[in-house]
Amino acid sequence: MPQQSGYDFVVVANRLAVDRVTTEDGGTGWRRSPGGLVTALAPIMAQSDGAWVGWHGAADEPLEAFDHQGMHLVPVPLSEQEVEDYYEGFSNATLWPLYHDVIARPxxxxxxxxxxxxxxxxxxxxxxxxxxxGATVWVQDYQLQLVPAMLRELRPDVKIGFFNHIPFPPPGLFSQLPWRHSVLRGLLGxxxxxFQRESxxxxxxxxxxHRLGYYIKSxxxxxxxxxxxxxxxASVNGLHADPARGTAPRQLTAPTExxxxxxxxxxxxxxxxxDKIVELSERPDIIARxxxxxxxxxxPDTIFLGVDRLDYTKxxxxxxxxxxxxxxxxxxTVGEACLVQVASPSREGVASYQRLREDIEGAVGRINGEYDxxxxxxxxxxxxxYPVEEMVALYLAADVMLVTALRDGMNLVAKEYVAARKSGQGVLVLSEFTGAADQLRQALLINPHDVDELKAAIVKAATIDPEDARRRMRxxxxQVVSNNVQRWAEEFLDRLAAQP
Structure with a gap:
């Protein structure tokens, strides 16, 4: 890889593409992260002299750049206070709830x-x-929305892409953000x-x-x-007035030369x-599991499965x-039906998530105490x-997958369940407020806020005609098999390359 002239393809994400692990001799090493983004981009990086910029997960620990499995990794240091303010604070206590329809107060x-x-x-x-x-730089997600414009100031020669992995809120909600103009200008760099969805x-x-008055076409x-x-x-430099302060923004007409x-x-x-999910679903040991x-x-006759991060949006x-x-x-009836709920730990240092865990575990204990x-x-x-092997075994064991998110950028668990069901059996109950609902139209689509509608879908999933279930799953x-994460990355990067 060319260390002197730089790298032709750079990914910028909150986290590096590797996780720190303990080796057999008690030392530490690195393992490629199992997420779909890393899976999709690692081959491209290997072919294109790629570098990945991100935080390595430990506060107050400076770390030199290093190479791992064909990727050049550039750690960005964060102090403990910055983790608290930038990550747990603004990213996850301001932006996350605001971008998820203010289910919780930002x-x-x-x-x-x-x-x-x-x-x-x-x-x-x-x-x-x-x-x-002239490199291509792809910035990832809501933690780094100011990076595109900052990078453009520093390096006007590079081509810059940004992908938002979570929803983007409607104007009425986004306008609550005091720093809305800074975020918009950051993204427009x-x-x-x-985005995940057309909406x-x-x-x-x-x-x-509405906020900046820029001309938009197609x-x-x-x-x-x-x-x-x-x-x-903008309120200081006066270039674009703020409607919230009593004046309208400068309206830009169709651009001239x-x-x-x-x-x-x-x-x-x-x-x-x-491909990975399908391959695992066919392994004899995972089928046996x-x-x-x-x-x-x-x-039981029917196993219902929920797989979520322990988050109030789910x-x-x-x-x-x-x-x-x-x-x-x-x-x-217990015995004929069983719900398996996997709730992966999430942001356990944040008070609202601690309260959510207490609420969920209290509800589970009450229900089991009454009906076990x-x-x-x-x-x-x-x-x-759980490792992906155990998750695929759960997908194969479950008759019904329940994805009832109140708001979700995509929800890849829904797609993983479908990919694992090569037999054509199984039913997906899917919230219409997930990005996946735009594509997975043959799922049983529900409004999760309507408990009666959710109940009816659960009963229908348990009693559905097997041929109807197979038709839906096919x-x-x-849809899922023909649109994998590699195709997503290629389509984005091809479109970015075509930008003038």
Missing amino acids: AFHRHWFEAYRRVNRRFAEAAADVAAQ ADLIG DARNFQRVVR DQVFVPLDAPGPGED GGFRVAEAKAFPISIDT SQQIRRELGE GIRHRLKAYEELLRDGKL TLAHTAIRYLHHS SLRR
Whole structure:
């Protein structure tokens, strides 16, 4: 890899593409992260002299750049205070709830945003230092929304893409953000801004038009060359007035020659490493493990499965309420039915997540206390993270997958379940508020806020005609298998390369 001239393809993400592990001799080493993004981009990086810029996961620990399995890894240091303010604070207590329809109340603190701006600048500088002349730089997700414009200031020669892995809120919600203009200008530093759903791209375009007054045509945003950067306040420099302060923004008409650059904003629905899931689902040991799971649960007629991070956006409480009412109404019976709920630990240092865990575990304990029998349990609750092999075994064991998120950028678990069901059996109950619902139209689509509708879908999934279930699953699998994560990455990068 060319160390002197830089790297032709640079990924910038909050985390590096590797996890630190303990070796057999008690030392430490690195292992490639198992996520779909790394899986999709690692081969491209190997072919294109790639570098990955990100935090390595330990606070107050400077680390030199290093190479691992064909990737050049550039650690960005964060202090413990920056982790608290930039990551746990602004990223996950301000942006995350705001972008997920304010299911939880976002908190707005100026010192959080200052840390966010400072850390984004550090990521941008690291990317600028490592990128070759004319390189392609792909910035990932909501933690780094200021990076595109900062990077453009530092390196106007590079081509910049950004992909938002979570929803983008409608203008009415986004406008609550005190630093809305800085975030918009940060994103508009990219040549191509990707979103999970068409509605997310439209939300972004609407808020840009409303807040900044920029001209938009066919997904193209015409950004004035004299527009302020993400570090400047429009209310101070006066270039674009703020409607919230009593004046309208400068309305830009159709652009004439010069004075503008174009940023395109459109949807690129992300997917999964389908081949890997299918391969695992065919392994004899994983099939045997799935059969063992069913035996351990007492061979119920119907196993319902929920797999989520323990997050308030995932609708776990609504799912438990619906299941409990079905047991109470006699529509489901313990022994004939069992719910397996995997709730992976998430942000355990944040108070709201600690309260959510207490609520969920309290509900599970109450339901099991009321409906368990000596031979069977109503809900098998698992507060763990599991390797992908065990997850695929669970997918094979489950008759019904319950994805009841209140708001989700995509929800890849739904796609993994479908990919694993090569037999054509199994039913997916899917929230219409997930990005996956735009593509997986043959699932049983539900509004998770409507508990009665959710209950009806659960009963239908348990009693569905087998041929109807197979027809639906065949259609779902065609969609998932033909649109894997590698295709997603290629389509985004091809579109970015085509930008003028």
